[in-house]
Amino acid sequence: MYLYGAYGSNLNKAQMLKRCPNSKPFTSIVLKKYRLVFKGVADIEKDSTYKIALGIYKISKKCEDALDYFEEFPKIYKKFYINYIIDGQKEKVMLYSMNKLFSYAIPSKKYFNVIKQGYN
DSSP, X not given: OEEEEEOXXXXXXXXXXXXXXXXXXXXXXXXXXXXXXXXSSEEEEEEEEEEEEEEXXXXXXXXXXXXXXXXXXXXXXEEEEEEEEETTEEEXXXXXXXXXXXXXXXXXXXXXXXXXXXXX
């Protein structure tokens, strides 16, 4: 199993189950020095004055492949990994971040509400 950090529409458990039926919600963490931004869709950027809540899922390789497809990796999003202490154990967590080609843009209300539901 792999760990995946969700911050956008994949926080919505119903959507995540459609994309990755064998994913399992695991925990949540707060990632310091990153902020949530929108470029039409959600993205995270390094910023030392912010922090962001992430939903952590346990995923399989098959699920990672599905996420790569939905996130249009590597064309739209790139992957990166962080090490984070979860329950006293050092864990490797995969995240997606948009490539630098995209500018800030307001998301649709429908998309924003899917994310809002996920955070709730």
